[in-house]
Amino acid sequence: MSEAAAPQSEVFHTEDMTISIGPQHPSTHGVLRFVVRTDGEVIKDAIPDVGYLHRSIEKIGEKCTWHGYVPYTDRADYLAAMFANQGFCMAAEKLGSTEVTRRGEFCRVIACELNRLASHLISVGTFGQDIGAVTPFLHALRERETINDLMEEICGARLTYNYIRIGGVGYDITPETCGKITVFLDHFELIVDEYNRLLSYNKIYIERLVNVAAITKEEAFQYNLVGPNLRACGVKWDIRRDIPYSVYPELDFEIPVGNGEKGTLGDCYDRYWVRIRELEESCKILRQALKMIPKGPAISKVARKFKPPAGEAYVRVEAPRGDMGFYVVSDGSEYPYRVRIRTGSFTAMAIIDKLSRGIMVADLIALIASLDVDAPEIDR
Amino acid sequence: MQQFVDQLIQQGYFAGLPKEVVYAVAMVLAALVVLSVFVAPLAGVTSWLERRVWARMQSRVGPNRVGPQGILQWIADGIKNLLKEDIIPTAADKVLFPLAPYIVFVGFLCAFVVIPFGGSLIVADLNIGILYLLAVTSIVVVGILMAGWSSNNKWSLLGGMRSAAQIVSYEIPAGLAVLTIVFVAGTMSTQGIIQAQGWAPWDWFLFYSPFTFVAFFLYFTAALAEGNRTPFDIPEAESELVAGYVTEYSGMRFLFFFFAEWGNLYVIGAVATILFLGGWQAPPIPWVTDQPVLKGILQFVVFFIKAYLWVFVSMWVRATLPRVRVDQLMALCWKYMVPLSFVCVIGTAGWMVVWPHGNRWASIAMFIIGVIVLGVFGKRVGFQIRHSRPTLYLKPYI
Amino acid sequence: MEAQEIYNKLERQFPGKVGNFHGDVFDPYLNVDARSIVDVCRYLRDDPETAFEVLSDLTALDLPKVDSLQVVYHLYSYSKRHQIVLKADLPRETPSVSTMEGVWKVANWQEREVFDLFGVMFEGHTDLRRIMLPEDWIGHPLRKDYVEQEEYDGISTQRAPLVEKLLR
Numbered sequence: 038m039s040e041a042a043a044p045q046s047e048v049f050h051t052e053d054m055t056i057s058i059g060p061q062h063p064s065t066h067g068v069l070r071f072v073v074r075t076d077g078e079v080i081k082d083a084i085p086d087v088g089y090l091h092r093s094i095e096k097i098g099e100k101c102t103w104h105g106y107v108p109y110t111d112r113a114d115y116l117a118a119m120f121a122n123q124g125f126c127m128a129a130e131k132l133g134s135t136e137v138t139r140r141g142e143f144c145r146v147i148a149c150e151l152n153r154l155a156s157h158l159i160s161v162g163t164f165g166q167d168i169g170a171v172t173p174f175l176h177a178l179r180e181r182e183t184i185n186d187l188m189e190e191i192c193g194a195r196l197t198y199n200y201i202r203i204g205g206v207g208y209d210i211t212p213e214t215c216g217k218i219t220v221f222l223d224h225f226e227l228i229v230d231e232y233n234r235l236l237s238y239n240k241i242y243i244e245r246l247v248n249v250a251a252i253t254k255e256e257a258f259q260y261n262l263v264g265p266n267l268r269a270c271g272v273k274w275d276i277r278r279d280i281p282y283s284v285y286p287e288l289d290f291e292i293p294v295g296n297g298e299k300g301t302l303g304d305c306y307d308r309y310w311v312r313i314r315e316l317e318e319s320c321k322i323l324r325q326a327l328k329m330i331p332k333g334p335a336i337s338k339v340a341r342k343f344k345p346p347a348g349e350a351y352v353r354v355e356a357p358r359g360d361m362g363f364y365v366v367s368d369g370s371e372y373p374y375r376v377r378i379r380t381g382s383f384t385a386m387a388i389i390d391k392l393s394r395g396i397m398v399a400d401l402i403a404l405i406a407s408l409d410v411d412a413p414e415i416d417r
Numbered sequence: 418m419q420q421f422v423d424q425l426i427q428q429g430y431f432a433g434l435p436k437e438v439v440y441a442v443a444m445v446l447a448a449l450v451v452l453s454v455f456v457a458p459l460a461g462v463t464s465w466l467e468r469r470v471w472a473r474m475q476s477r478v479g480p481n482r483v484g485p486q487g488i489l490q491w492i493a494d495g496i497k498n499l500l501k502e503d504i505i506p507t508a509a510d511k512v513l514f515p516l517a518p519y520i521v522f523v524g525f526l527c528a529f530v531v532i533p534f535g536g537s538l539i540v541a542d543l544n545i546g547i548l549y550l551l552a553v554t555s556i557v558v559v560g561i562l563m564a565g566w567s568s569n570n571k572w573s574l575l576g577g578m579r580s581a582a583q584i585v586s587y588e589i590p591a592g593l594a595v596l597t598i599v600f601v602a603g604t605m606s607t608q609g610i611i612q613a614q615g616w617a618p619w620d621w622f623l624f625y626s627p628f629t630f631v632a633f634f635l636y637f638t639a640a641l642a643e644g645n646r647t648p649f650d651i652p653e654a655e656s657e658l659v660a661g662y663v664t665e666y667s668g669m670r671f672l673f674f675f676f677a678e679w680g681n682l683y684v685i686g687a688v689a690t691i692l693f694l695g696g697w698q699a700p701p702i703p704w705v706t707d708q709p710v711l712k713g714i715l716q717f718v719v720f721f722i723k724a725y726l727w728v729f730v731s732m733w734v735r736a737t738l739p740r741v742r743v744d745q746l747m748a749l750c751w752k753y754m755v756p757l758s759f760v761c762v763i764g765t766a767g768w769m770v771v772w773p774h775g776n777r778w779a780s781i782a783m784f785i786i787g788v789i790v791l792g793v794f795g796k797r798v799g800f801q802i803r804h805s806r807p808t809l810y811l812k813p814y815i
Numbered sequence: 816m817e818a819q820e821i822y823n824k825l826e827r828q829f830p831g832k833v834g835n836f837h838g839d840v841f842d843p844y845l846n847v848d849a850r851s852i853v854d855v856c857r858y859l860r861d862d863p864e865t866a867f868e869v870l871s872d873l874t875a876l877d878l879p880k881v882d883s884l885q886v887v888y889h890l891y892s893y894s895k896r897h898q899i900v901l902k903a904d905l906p907r908e909t910p911s912v913s914t915m916e917g918v919w920k921v922a923n924w925q926e927r928e929v930f931d932l933f934g935v936m937f938e939g940h941t942d943l944r945r946i947m948l949p950e951d952w953i954g955h956p957l958r959k960d961y962v963e964q965e966e967y968d969g970i971s972t973q974r975a976p977l978v979e980k981l982l983r
Binding site for chain 1: 740743808
């Protein structure tokens with residue numbers, strides 16, 4: 038970007054430095070680019086430049102059949118693939134008025150919460166690494182490996198699952214796998230303490246994060262921040278509790294909300310802390326779901342050429358990065374007319390430009406990591 | 418070493434050659450010996466050890482293929498880097514860009530002149546030893562700034578500037594902590610400082626007075642900052658600046674910077690040992706200390722273990738702590754460490770006025786306090802180790 | 816509040832500007848005149864009874880059969896737990912509507928995306944440029960009549976059919 042240098046004073050001729058963070062950078066959470074104009078270490082503005090990972094998933098939706106589009110939704114956010122699957126399938130079921138079997142719903146909840154654990158582990162781990170603590174990242178990945186193995190047992194894939202189908206789930210969860218998940222949960226709930234001891238109460242870590250880029254509730258509403266970012270600002274809003282779907286009304290769990298105990302409400306530390314607490318809550322949900330799962334078929338009978346009647350549906354799921362909205366329009370044929378995926382990371386990027394005025398380059402990295410933006414979600 | 422060369426001249430080995438020429442050749446030879454026999458393998462093994470120690474702390478294994486337990490990994494890395502293409506960016510400064518790694522290397526290598534390996538094994542026992550050390554390790558600032566600026570890359574420039582600011586700032590607490598010890602020892606010569614201590618822990622300068630105890634931690638922190646190690650590794654902060662001032666370097670030049678960093682770890686440990694931990698003073702074991710060769714070996718081993726312990730602690734700290742932000746780093750130095758180090762200096766001066774030859778009871782009391790501190794720390798570490806969970810293997814058929 | 820009540824309220828406040836309410840579908844929606852959509856949204860946001868705090872989604876729908884490009888606004892209220900969908904019909908040749916940036920700042924990025932992929936011009940937008948695609952891309956891909964350009968920067972965008980590739 039060619040910009041005229043802005044002289045700062047008459048005595049010393051100083052210029053702003055324009056640097057480009059990314060697109061190849063070890064910590065931009067995917068392929069992102071920021072054109073940052075700094076005065077030494079302090080940022081004047083940071084303009085995000087997205088689109089490096091644009092794969093036109095929305096256009097592809099118009100060319101694939103309803104069933105055939107589900108693998109594409111995996112790639113909309115490959116770290117939280119189950120939720121995208123579920124969102125699309127829920128929209129299709131809403132349009133086609135299809136029932137989902139009860140066992141299918143519980144399988145969906147189990148798979149989704151496992152995926153939430155995996156996604157939050159990566160988020161917390163890479164957050165630590167961006168701040169400089171390299172060890173928690175590897176500990177987080179160690180647990181995520183076990184989750185990937187469990188997912189492989191459930192549906193055959195480690196990252197892009199294609200598990201949740203229209204009408205239920207693709208494969209049933211065997212009792213053996215349920216046993217292994219329980220073993221994993223017993224092991225995992227004690228590990229969250231380790232992350233706390235290593236990272237959350239570390240003085241250097243806290244000093245890096247408190248009072249950095251605090252977001253107020255009004256700003257969060259203006260910029261439509263969702264998910265843990267919104268909850269860190271003090272708003273107790275979770276799609277699973279407030280616009281309930283699937284079998285979440287029957288499960289008992291808390292919604293962790295940021296409370297600004299170490300600094301301002303809504304700063305980077307709150308966003309990190311909400312994610313750590315959500316790890317514990319997901320474990321609770323998983324245990325309940327594993328106990329309550331009924332017997333029965335895992336998927337209901339759905340026509341091979343699925344042709345929902347013409348109409349539109351907007352469905353929200355609580356993905357790890359916020360509420361993922363699926364706006365699906367059908368015109369009665371076996372191809373969707375329009376598929377629109379609204380992701381939380383896209384709007385989180387919009388707020389970075391505003392928040393980055395006046396902070397330092399190191400804080401910008403912390404801010405991007407705390408908002409947990411994810412390039413595939415932004416660009417789709 | 419000068420006496421050794423003088424002896425050889427007297428015995429007529431270098432008949433005819435003027436003394437200066439003999440000295441010059443001896444110096445070059447000594448440098449080569451120190452470099453190739455001690456420093457290069459040491460830096461290499463330190464790099465291997467760092468990777469293994471890190472890996473175990475991160476519950477993985479680390480390099481264990483090349484040689485027994487992977488101990489020859491550094492040779493493989495060195496050969497690989499020697500064979501790489503030497504890329505110099507077109508817009509980089511033609512003279513300064515290749516020169517920068519060598520200046521950094523010189524700055525760190527010159528420190529080995531005054532670091533003793535044993536009772537009489539030292540390259541040159543300068544009577545301004547510690548001052549020379551502090552001065553010569555500042556040359557790396559010049560090298561780093563050159564690397565940052567001549568790369569013609571804004572990231573490198575940012576990294577170089579940060580590093581220069583950091584190293585120059587942290588010279589002051591480090592130098593003042595050293596000054597504390599110089600007060601107590603009465604000499605700046607490294608051998609002199611070691612000889613002023615004893616082999617028993619309560620004779621070390623670490624426990625001499627509360628002020629030297631604090632000065633030790635000040636010195637260690639400041640030395641970590643000077644060596645660009647986490648938590649102060651902002652100049653090469655991987656996640657912010659790609660690789661900081663070494664971004665544009667590749668191949669052997671890249672490795673030179675890290676060679677200097679790993680070797681510098683040993684220098685930090687060695688200086689800490691010399692000043693605070695009694696250097697090579699070994700307990701007088703009867704059948705060993707009578708013979709000069711065995712005594713020399715024992716002293717070398719004692720010094721090496723004490724110095725290398727701090728290398729291990731540096732790696733431990735690097736694996737554990739996150740990075741400090743630049744303004745917090747500067748605030749830490751100027752607002753907290755510099756006043757504290759002034760307090761240490763003045764306190765030590767006052768201590769020496771009151772007790773010119775030291776107070777044995779105070780030393781023993783400080784030693785007991787030190788043991789208690791170490792005990793509490795060990796208990797916390799034990800707690801963490803006991804409560805850590807091993808990896809969960811769910812698939813029995815792998 | 817039910818969607819019907821919201822519609823009645825809007826009908827009273829903006830007579831003639833809103834219309835075509837569909838209440839019996841999954842997500843009730845109503846059409847709003849393109850010139851007054853910003854005022855309607857501002858009213859919906861500020862009125863204490865409706866209190867739509869967030870703009871959940873701003874997207875577009877290409878309907879060549881009725882020759883219009885619909886910009887769709889999904890509004891949601893956290894305090895009242897209700898949602899409404901507003902649609903503004905625009906002509907397909909020169910679709911243009913005022914920007915929603917003054918009401919919700921998130922519209923800045925959402926509208927850039929709609930501009931990029933559909934070609935809708937947003938009047939008053941501070942920074943209307945392409946967001947996903949490169950600046951020199953020609954065309955708006957999500958339109959139904961989009962034909963991909965033959966080459967970009969000298970690289971062909973067409974792929975030879977598979978049979979030809981095998982025969983080659």
